[in-house]
Amino acid sequence: MKGTIAICLQDLVKTKFGEDNWETILVKSGLPKDLVIYAHHDIEDDVIMKVINSTCEVLNITLQQAADAFGEYWMNNYAPKKYFAFFTGDKTAKEFLLNMDKLHAKLTDKIENAKPPKFTYDDIDKNTLIMTYISSRNLEPIWIGLIKGVGKYFKENINIEKLSENKVKITFG
DSSP: OBHHHHHHHHHHHHHHHOHHHHHHHHHHTTSOTTOOOOTTSBOOHHHHHHHHHHHHHHHTOOHHHHHHHHHHHIIIIIHHHHSGGGGSSOOSHHHHHHTHHHHHHHHHTTSTTOOOOEEEEEEEETTEEEEEEEOTTOOHHHHHHHHHHHHHHTTOOEEEEEEETTEEEEEEO
8 A cells, every 4th residue: 555545644643633642553553653654655555454453442433433534534634735636627526436446547557556446336316326446455444434525525415325345325415
């Protein structure tokens, strides 16, 4: 996984919960408390998962609560600053979600070792989208948190119904 995910999590924890909690999370994960993370460096998936699990323990929250906080922070704080160009075209949450597969491909096509998730869609009607997450990483809670973050970014109420481990029905409106 690319370091940008860890940097966003670091920013979120430091901003909302304090630097001390971030250092505790790193140490609990078996990492140095002064770890420097670089956006395009590879970080092993199991290391990121240790950090996420330690975040849940230290902050006394569930994995889905952590994923929701991450998704909201990514979409409303981190990504619009780091990836500004990708936040200018879409006018609705549904448009943004329908472009996520293309966005990941464009963003990572020149990044060595990038393995972004893939998405497929069943565009049911103007208010309903079925979205499938395809990845060996099994980060469905984070994906769902990001979908919720997209809704908040576009100031839209969205409902997410889990159809299977990697498929959701999203209702807009």
